[in-house]
Amino acid sequence: MDDHKPASPCVTIEARSPHAASGFEAVVILPTFRRPDGLLRTLASLAAQVTKRNLAVVVMENDADGRAGLAAARGLFETGAMAGLVLVAHERGNCSAYNAGFQVALAEFPAMRYCLVIDDDEAAGTDWAERMIETVERLDVDVVGAPQVPVFEGPARDAVARHPVFRPPYGATGRVPILLSSGNLCLTRALLERMGDPVFDTAFNFTGGGDSDFFSRAARKGARFGWCAEAPVDETVPARRTEWSWLHARSLRNGALSSAIQRRRDGRVRSAAKTAALLLAAPPRAILQAIRQRSLLIGLYPLQIALGRVQGEFGRIGEQYRKPEAN
Numbered sequence: 001m002d003d004h005k006p007a008s009p010c011v012t013i014e015a016r017s018p019h020a021a022s023g024f025e026a027v028v029i030l031p032t033f034r035r036p037d038g039l040l041r042t043l044a045s046l047a048a049q050v051t052k053r054n055l056a057v058v059v060m061e062n063d064a065d066g067r068a069g070l071a072a073a074r075g076l077f078e079t080g081a082m083a084g085l086v087l088v089a090h091e092r093g094n095c096s097a098y099n100a101g102f103q104v105a106l107a108e109f110p111a112m113r114y115c116l117v118i119d120d121d122e123a124a125g126t127d128w129a130e131r132m133i134e135t136v137e138r139l140d141v142d143v144v145g146a147p148q149v150p151v152f153e154g155p156a157r158d159a160v161a162r163h164p165v166f167r168p169p170y171g172a173t174g175r176v177p178i179l180l181s182s183g184n185l186c187l188t189r190a191l192l193e194r195m196g197d198p199v200f201d202t203a204f205n206f207t208g209g210g211d212s213d214f215f216s217r218a219a220r221k222g223a224r225f226g227w228c229a230e231a232p233v234d235e236t237v238p239a240r241r242t243e244w245s246w247l248h249a250r251s252l253r254n255g256a257l258s259s260a261i262q263r264r265r266d267g268r269v270r271s272a273a274k275t276a277a278l279l280l281a282a283p284p285r286a287i288l289q290a291i292r293q294r295s296l297l298i299g300l301y302p303l304q305i306a307l308g309r310v311q312g313e314f315g316r317i318g319e320q321y322r323k324p325e326a327n
Helices: 036-047 068-078 094-108 128-139 189-195 210-220 244-266 268-293 301-313
Strands: 011-016 026-032 055-061 084-089 114-118 122-124 143-145 148-152 174-176 184-188 225-227 233-237
Touching (some): 036 055, 055 094, 128 184, 184 189
Parallel strands (some): 026 055, 055 084, 143 225
Antiparallel strands (some): 011 084, 114 184, 143 184
16 A cells, blocks of 8 residues: 555535534534445434534535435435534545545534544444543543444354454553544544544555554554543444454454554564564464354454464455445
8 A cells, every 4th residue: 555645535515404513512424335224323323412512413425326325314404403514525435435524524613623433334322422522531632432332233153242353442441552443433623633634544445444544643643542431332233244254354354454554654674573473473372362262263363363464564455345235
């Protein structure tokens, strides 16, 4: 992947609420792609927020042809049932959609101090926004993450439910060294402005990992990170994501992305050295993890991460988001 480069996403605003944009301290950005029912569930959870903050929502429709999300959400905004707006991000890809949301939130909401992020396969509890913003303020950090709790659409084995790809990275509220996922976030306006446009590198549009790359770059600029265990969102997990082929591909991809991001940060030599060390350590770690977790599926994860990093050293990263029907 190339180094981080500026981009100008092509964005059109298609629907607005009648509320004055100048009155909102917090804005939620919500990307959507061919999940109109999920989008409506997410919006319903945002409409139910109990908070002392004035809260607006920016929906980023990333299917410029089908526009099912726009069709589902338009009426809610135009009637004023939801405050905010709906835009179309014409450049496809999850990083492009996030960038469009950040860009428009900064431009359209001058009083915005906090930008929250949630996805269209998630639903938040009624105190989600308040807890996230309060944690940013109390911990005095630039960005806070929180758990994404899997809700499986079909039956899922216990080992799948406990698999590392579904586990949150932290268990307790407090400052943390880094974050990994953009699925449940609260960022300060100051951080977004410091990072510049685009926030996420579009080289990661179809592989994922644009969020991890962003956090890595933000850390180099002195960003402070926090975790709020009390602000989980429920994330719908399709049956496809409980299958071995998806879990294996995701695990390899996680490893490949970690090497790609480290190579950007530390250079090829240090990245290759860490990959070699992980490859040597992976077999005993896999055996130990399989015994502790009583699961061969979970035990394989260190091996998959190491092998994925080898692939990443040669520029091979699975594009799990290129074909959404397979994701």
